[in-house]
Amino acid sequence: MIPLARxxxxxxxxxSLSCSPALAGPTAQINIPSTDAKALKEVAVNISNYARLSDxxxxxxxxxxxxxxxxxxxxxxxxxxxxxxxxxxxxxxKADTHPFSFNVKLATVxxxxxxGSPAFAVGMYNLGTYDKxxxxxxxxxxxxxxxxxxxKTLPLVGRLTCGGYYGSERALATPANTKRNNSGILVSWDRxxxxxxxxxxxxxxxxxxxxxxxxxxxxxxxxxxxxVALLVGMVIFNPFYRLSPADNGAIPGGKPAxxxxxxxxxx
Numbered sequence: 001m002i003p004l005a006r007x008x009x010x011x012x013x014x015x016s017l018s019c020s021p022a023l024a025g026p027t028a029q030i031n032i033p034s035t036d037a038k039a040l041k042e043v044a045v046n047i048s049n050y051a052r053l054s055d056x057x058x059x060x061x062x063x064x065x066x067x068x069x070x071x072x073x074x075x076x077x078x079x080x081x082x083x084x085x086x087x088x089x090x091x092x093x094k095a096d097t098h099p100f101s102f103n104v105k106l107a108t109v110x111x112x113x114x115x116g117s118p119a120f121a122v123g124m125y126n127l128g129t130y131d132k133x134x135x136x137x138x139x140x141x142x143x144x145x146x147x148x149x150x151x152k153t154l155p156l157v158g159r160l161t162c163g164g165y166y167g168s169e170r171a172l173a174t175p176a177n178t179k180r181n182n183s184g185i186l187v188s189w190d191r192x193x194x195x196x197x198x199x200x201x202x203x204x205x206x207x208x209x210x211x212x213x214x215x216x217x218x219x220x221x222x223x224x225x226x227x228v229a230l231l232v233g234m235v236i237f238n239p240f241y242r243l244s245p246a247d248n249g250a251i252p253g254g255k256p257a258x259x260x261x262x263x264x265x266x267x
Contacts, residue, residue, distance in 0.1 A: 026069060026081065026083060026103040026104075026105045026123055026125050027044070027069060027081060027105065029161070029188045029190055029203050029205045029217075030188075030203055030205050030217040030218075030219045030231070030233050030235070030259070030261075031205065031207070031215060031217055031235065031259075032186050032188060032205050032207050033105065033121065033123060033125065033147055033149060033186070034121070034149070034151070034161065034188070034190075035107050035108075035118075035119040035120065035121040035149050035150070035151040035161060036107065037071065037079035037080065037081045037105050037106075037107035037121065038069055038070055038071030038079065038081040039071045039073075039074075039076070039079060040071045040072065040073055040074045041070070041071065042070065042071045042265070042266075043068065043069070043070045043071075043265070043266040044068070044069050044070075044263055044264065044265050044266070045066070045067070045068050045263070045264045045266065046065070046066070046067045046068075046069075046261055046262065046263045046264075047065070047066055047261070047262045047264075048063075048064070048065040048066075048067070048259060048260065048261040048262075049062065049063065049064050049065070049259065049260055050062055050063045050065075050235065050257040050258070050259045051257055051258050051259075052254065052255055052256070052257050053255060053256050053257060053258060054255040054256075056255060058248075058249060058250035058251075058254065058255070059254050059255035060237075060253065060254020060255060060257075061089045061091060061093070061254075062089065062090075062257070063087060063088075063089055064087070064088055064089070064090060065085055065086070065087045065088075066085070066086050066087075067083055067084065067085035067086070068083055068084055068085075069081050069082070069083030069103070070082065070083070076109070077108055077109050077112040078106070078107075078108055078112065079106070079107050079108075079109075080104075080105070080106050080107075081104070081105050081107075082102070082103065082104045082105075083102065083103045083104075084100060084101070084102050084103075085100070085101050085102075085103070086099050086100060087099050087101065094137060094138075094139050095139060095141065098128065098129050098130035098139075098141050100128070100129055101125075101126055101127055101128045101129070101141060102125075102127040103123065103124065103125035103126070103127060104123055104124055104125075104127075105121055105122070105123030105125075106121070106122055106123060107119065107120065107121035107122075107123075108120045108121075110151070110152065110153060118150045118151055118152040119150070119151045119152070120148075120149065120150055120151075121147075121148070121149045121151075121163075122146075122147070122148050122149075123146070123147060124144060124145060124146045124147070125143075125145050125147075126141070126142075126143035126144065126145045126167070126171075127142070127143075127144055128140070128141025128142045128143065128144075128171075129141060129142070130142065131168075131170065131171070133170055133171070133173070140168065140170050140171035141171070142168055142170075142171055143167045143168050143171040143172060143213075144167055144168045144171070145165050145166070145167035145168075145213075146165065146166050146167070147163055147164065147165040147166075147186060148163050148164060148165075149161055149162070149163035149186060150162060150163060157189075157191070158189055158190060158191025159189070159190050159191065160188075160189055161186070161187065161188045161189075161190075162185070162186065162187045162188075163185070163186045163187075164183065164184065164185050164186060165183060165184060165186055165207075165209075166182065166183045167182045167183070167211075168182060169182045172209070172211040172212065172213070173211075174210075174211060174212065174247070174252045175246045175247060175248070176243075176244045176246035176247045176252075177210065177211075181209055181210045181211045182209070182211060183209060184207060184208030184209025184210075184211075184214065185206070185207075185208040185209075186205075186206075186207055186208075187205065187206050188203060188204065188205035188206070189203065189204050189205075190202065190203035190204075191203075199222055199223040199224070200220065200221075200222060201220065201221045201222075201223070201229075201231075202219070202220050203217075203218075203219050203220075203221075203233075204216075204217070204218050204219075205217050210238060210241055210252065211252060212237075212252045212253045213253065214237060214238040214241070214252065214253060215235050215236060215237045215238065215239075215253060216235075216236050216239050217233055217234065217235045217236070217259075218233055218234050219231050219232060219233025219234070219259070220232060220233065221261075226265065227264060227265045227266070227267065228262070228263070228264055228265075229262075229263045230260070230261070230262050230263075231259070231260070231261040231262075231263070232258070232259070232260050232261075233258070233259050233261075234256060234257070234258055234259070235256060235257045235258075235259055236256045237251060237252065237253025237254055237255070237256065237257075238251050238252055238253050
């Protein structure tokens with residue numbers, strides 16, 4: 001598992017900003033949080049980009065992100081991390097004028113609570129700085145997503161993680177659903193493929209909710225050293241979403257994207 005920064009707010013080319021994904025960056029799987037957290041004085045820098053596989057008008061924009069996360073507690077079994085992300089679409093959009101978001105996470109390792117117990121994590125992310133969706137061309141970067149996760153590593157299978165989240169109804173609204181789509185499940189599988197190399201990691205994740213952040217992702221990463229790793233993956237937004245007339249043919253989050261994420265762990 002490697003630490004990853006993720007998305008904040010990005011604008012679709014001709015869609016309302018509320019239809020575009022907006023995530024930020026704690027230590028993560030691919031995009032969703034994991035139960036991993038940084039130890040005291042550990043610092044990770046992540047440089048990410050999300051490139052659309054389509055140039056259709058409803059595809060959504062590409063995105064570029066730089067995030068930093070650091071550990072704040074000295075204990076091995078209980079960890080606290082906090083981070084900040086700078087995100088831009090490079091288009092001069094409304095979201096680009098409010099590029100910063102913040103995140104925080106408290107996590108335990110497996111077996112910390114009791115022998116055989118899973119790892120747990122609770123935290124918040126997408127803590128943005130702007131919230132005026134009611135004005136003309138307005139947006140909100142304050143998704144304020146709170147989450148709870150549990151994870152267990154099984155022999156041969158790998159690590160299974162499940163949990164849920166709850167965020168701002170205003171910020172997660174879509175044209176088809178302005179209410180009640182601000183919560184959902186978080187599930188993932190990940191494993192270091194030691195049969196081939198202890199540098200190779202694979203992961204799959206799903207975030208429900210039918211909001212702009214909903215997605216399913218598949219990725220692999222390669223650790224060039226203890227300090228540097230590169231992840232490459234595909235993000236499919238809301239793969240089970242059923243379009244309604246209010247969506248105007250556009251899925252919340254937009255068309256699929258390829259993500260590359262370079263993580264640098266500072267000594």
